[in-house]
Amino acid sequence: MPVNLSAPDPASLLSVPGVELGIAAAGIKTPGRRDLLVMTLAPGSAVVGVFTQNRFCAAPVTLCKDHLQGASIRALVVNTGNANAGTGADGLARARATCAAVAENLNLAPEQVLPFSTGVILEPLPHDKIIVALPAALENLAPANWGAAAEAIMTTDLVPKATTRKLALNGVEFALTGIAKGSGMIHPNMATMLSFVATDAPVSREALQEILRHAVSRSFNCITVDGDTSTNDSCILIATGATEAPVIQDAADSRYASLQSAVTELMIQLAQAIVRDGEGATKFMEVRVEGGQSEAECKQVAYAIARSPLVKTAFFASDPNLGRILAAIGYAGITDLDVGRIRLWLGNVLVAENGGRAPSYREEEGARVMAAPEIAVRVDLARGNTVATVWTCDFSYDYVKINAEYRS
Amino acid sequence: MPVNLSAPDPASLLSVPGVELGIAAAGIKTPGRRDLLVMTLAPGSAVVGVFTQNRFCAAPVTLCKDHLQGASIRALVVNTGNANAGTGADGLARARATCAAVAENLNLAPEQVLPFSTGVILEPLPHDKIIVALPAALENLAPANWGAAAEAIMTTDLVPKATTRKLALNGVEFALTGIAKGSGMIHPNMATMLSFVATDAPVSREALQEILRHAVSRSFNCITVDGDTSTNDSCILIATGATEAPVIQDAADSRYASLQSAVTELMIQLAQAIVRDGEGATKFMEVRVEGGQSEAECKQVAYAIARSPLVKTAFFASDPNLGRILAAIGYAGITDLDVGRIRLWLGNVLVAENGGRAPSYREEEGARVMAAPEIAVRVDLARGNTVATVWTCDFSYDYVKINAEYRS
Numbered sequence: 058m059p060v061n062l063s064a065p066d067p068a069s070l071l072s073v074p075g076v077e078l079g080i081a082a083a084g085i086k087t088p089g090r091r092d093l094l095v096m097t098l099a100p101g102s103a104v105v106g107v108f109t110q111n112r113f114c115a116a117p118v119t120l121c122k123d124h125l126q127g128a129s130i131r132a133l134v135v136n137t138g139n140a141n142a143g144t145g146a147d148g149l150a151r152a153r154a155t156c157a158a159v160a161e162n163l164n165l166a167p168e169q170v171l172p173f174s175t176g177v178i179l180e181p182l183p184h185d186k187i188i189v190a191l192p193a194a195l196e197n198l199a200p201a202n203w204g205a206a207a208e209a210i211m212t213t214d215l216v217p218k219a220t221t222r223k224l225a226l227n228g229v230e231f232a233l234t235g236i237a238k239g240s241g242m243i244h245p246n247m248a249t250m251l252s253f254v255a256t257d258a259p260v261s262r263e264a265l266q267e268i269l270r271h272a273v274s275r276s277f278n279c280i281t282v283d284g285d286t287s288t289n290d291s292c293i294l295i296a297t298g299a300t301e302a303p304v305i306q307d308a309a310d311s312r313y314a315s316l317q318s319a320v321t322e323l324m325i326q327l328a329q330a331i332v333r334d335g336e337g338a339t340k341f342m343e344v345r346v347e348g349g350q351s352e353a354e355c356k357q358v359a360y361a362i363a364r365s366p367l368v369k370t371a372f373f374a375s376d377p378n379l380g381r382i383l384a385a386i387g388y389a390g391i392t393d394l395d396v397g398r399i400r401l402w403l404g405n406v407l408v409a410e411n412g413g414r415a416p417s418y419r420e421e422e423g424a425r426v427m428a429a430p431e432i433a434v435r436v437d438l439a440r441g442n443t444v445a446t447v448w449t450c451d452f453s454y455d456y457v458k459i460n461a462e463y464r465s
Numbered sequence: 466m467p468v469n470l471s472a473p474d475p476a477s478l479l480s481v482p483g484v485e486l487g488i489a490a491a492g493i494k495t496p497g498r499r500d501l502l503v504m505t506l507a508p509g510s511a512v513v514g515v516f517t518q519n520r521f522c523a524a525p526v527t528l529c530k531d532h533l534q535g536a537s538i539r540a541l542v543v544n545t546g547n548a549n550a551g552t553g554a555d556g557l558a559r560a561r562a563t564c565a566a567v568a569e570n571l572n573l574a575p576e577q578v579l580p581f582s583t584g585v586i587l588e589p590l591p592h593d594k595i596i597v598a599l600p601a602a603l604e605n606l607a608p609a610n611w612g613a614a615a616e617a618i619m620t621t622d623l624v625p626k627a628t629t630r631k632l633a634l635n636g637v638e639f640a641l642t643g644i645a646k647g648s649g650m651i652h653p654n655m656a657t658m659l660s661f662v663a664t665d666a667p668v669s670r671e672a673l674q675e676i677l678r679h680a681v682s683r684s685f686n687c688i689t690v691d692g693d694t695s696t697n698d699s700c701i702l703i704a705t706g707a708t709e710a711p712v713i714q715d716a717a718d719s720r721y722a723s724l725q726s727a728v729t730e731l732m733i734q735l736a737q738a739i740v741r742d743g744e745g746a747t748k749f750m751e752v753r754v755e756g757g758q759s760e761a762e763c764k765q766v767a768y769a770i771a772r773s774p775l776v777k778t779a780f781f782a783s784d785p786n787l788g789r790i791l792a793a794i795g796y797a798g799i800t801d802l803d804v805g806r807i808r809l810w811l812g813n814v815l816v817a818e819n820g821g822r823a824p825s826y827r828e829e830e831g832a833r834v835m836a837a838p839e840i841a842v843r844v845d846l847a848r849g850n851t852v853a854t855v856w857t858c859d860f861s862y863d864y865v866k867i868n869a870e871y872r873s
Contacts, residue, residue, distance in 0.1 A: 110796065113791045140788075179822050195822045287792065288788075346635070366864075368802070371869070373869050379587050384695065386695070387520040387521030387522070388518065388520070392520075396521050411554070412553035413555065454865050456774075457862050457864070460774070460775055
């Protein structure tokens with residue numbers, strides 16, 4: 058059961074001038090399933106992406122990186138049901154054939170198309186099925202299809218993930234809308250994380266890349282479900298410039314900061330939605346580590362807590378097993394950590410200080426915090442001034458069930 | 466259910482001249498449970514240890530390290546039911562009081578006693594109960610109590626772990642006997658890993674320390690159950706020298722290599738027993754990575770596979786989900802890894818090569834290997850000549866159940 062997450066009202070999702078979305082059923086894994094999405098972008102759109110660091114990255118990731126080097130991107134093609142990963146040279150050829158077919162239908166060069174795949178890995182992509190279904194997807198193209206697109210890219214997701222907001226930059230209104238699927242980015246589930254976010258604001262590719270880097274480092278790169286990193290993770294940010302305004306060239310533009318924080322907030326919302334819908338999740342946890350010497354060490358400690366199967370099973374059980382959290386802090390890899398100075402809170406309850414349980418701590422107060430579906434863990438390392446926050450979910454019977462049973 | 470592991474026959478465990486073991490019921494957590502072990506060592510015994518790297522190390526670990534610096538060790542006191550970890554200055558005082566009581570009973574200095582605790586953390590150690598039960602444990606002292614000692618130190622273990630062998634060094638016979646409990650060393654379960662191994666061979670402290678370092682790096686430091694590192698892990702190697710022979714001073718002694726390999730083999734057996742009895746384990750996996758540029762990078766890849774919840778749930782399901790293994794190799798952190806050269810075997814079945822599934826691979830052959838209770842995974846990185854092996858177990862419903870319910 059997703060934690061405090063419901064499907065967005067498709068009618069609430071703002072269309073983004075310059076973006077059209079078309080969905081069709083290609084029958085890649087399940088006959089009749091609407092499993093194919095095509096997005097078309099107005100000429101001149103700036104498109105940037107960040108991708109999985111996994112060395113076994115999927116064929117579409119390799120092609121995306123390649124195509125983003127060159128010509129201006131005009132279309133995206135996304136399938137669910139098959140990840141086209143661990144498929145070697147043959148997988149690359151199939152992803153190329155898919156791009157070529159999209160390009161031919163739209164009168165583009167194949168390099169102007171970005172391919173994305175998610176689903177089972179090590180199986181050949183049935184690209185012929187995609188090619189056959191392409192005309193139907195193109196016929197379906199419309200600016201208002203964001204809700205249907207969010208559904209089309211789901212795999213083990215229980216709830217489609219989409220969000221939207223209006224942006225006023227120097228008095229001009231723009232739309233910012235994004236969709237996502239999956240369960241992570243740095244630590245994603247094999248179901249893969251994909252996200253596509255678009256605005257009609259005009260932004261240079263360089264500025265857009267920097268905004269994406271900033272937003273991802275504070276959103277998708279701050280979540281973990283199970284510590285596994287997928288082969289296909291991709292996050293794409295699009296600025297069509299379809300609404301008339303001067304181009305945002307760099308951070309010196311007064312609109313840059315507003316756009317950056319809007320993109321960051323929207324991506325945090327999508328990233329949290331992925332955790333709330335994490336496989337088997339029954340709880341949503343925010344782990345905030347402060348007082349570190351660097352943001353990196355705060356994140357390291359936060360991830361040690363957020364990844365620990367022992368911590369996550371204790372959260373599933375609503376058991377304030379503080380020792381497991383302290384142990385995770387202890388093995389996070391900060392070799393000169395003075396554990397005597399650390400303080401730990403569950404919600405607003407101080408639970409540990411001076412290397413042990415806080416004298417003021419009462420088990421019933423910890424239990425009260427743990428009983429809620431959303432739990433905040435806060436750690437003060439007391440050795441600096443930096444902060445990092447990570448979001449995660451608990452580890453339940455259903456996590457095992459889903460992953461023991463999921464395949465083809 | 467432990468995987469191919471049964472309780473040792475206590476009568477088969479060789480006594481080690483110079484070592485006596487006494488067990489008593491202190492009622493630390495469960496009334497009537499035989500939860501207290503005292504070991505006494507002959508004068509002149511060499512004693513060395515390796516301990517958890519966790520910064521939140523427990524009070525007894527701190528004291529052990531301290532006491533091993535100084536006077537010759539003559540006694541060990543081990544309790545189960547409470548880990549005396551995350552207990553700050555008060556925990557240290559209680560561990561000291563326990564050592565002092567043992568020392569007083571045996572007419573030793575407190576610094577000649579090593580304390581060990583395992584069980585729930587963040588709770589005050591009821592050291593008064595230990596002190597009350599000490600006389601009964603001392604009255605019980607006998608050389609033949611290894612089997613009862615293995616039982617006394619258990620926490621969530623289902624099966625006591627002990628093993629033994631005869632050693633002939635230059636025609637002189639010695640005993641080598643060891644016990645262990647818990648689920649890991651580098652990556653142990655919070656139930657903590659403890660191991661005590663003793664021989665009556667005469668060995669210098671320096672040589673013994675080197676033998677221990679070598680043996681642990683190939684045994685307890687090659688296992689993982691859930692990736693969590695305990696606060697209390699300790700492994701102690703004792704050489705009493707109670708059987709007359711020239712002292713083994715260093716590796717130049719022709720007996721050194723035989724002793725080292727016997728200790729290593731015995732510790733591998735104990736370490737594997739811990740994995741076979743891993744919480745919720747239904748399968749035992751050996752992950753061997755070869756062809757690396759260094760042993761460290763082989764181990765890094767092996768651990769990425771062995772720690773992955775997605776791999777471990779697939780093994781639980783007997784599902785040859787090769788993609789999850791390839792993905793784990795891909796995110797192991799070797800940035801210049803050429804995935805096109807990697808080969809992967811399940812048992813003796815080649816499953817992946819050239820960046821994808823091997824053409825010769827048949828799913829039914831993978832499924833046959835996965836159906837067995839013991840599964841060998843082999844990876845060739847094809848970039849060097851080093852090898853590392855790691856042992857782990859699968860991730861089952863029962864792992865979640867045990868850890869969601871275990872406490873106090």
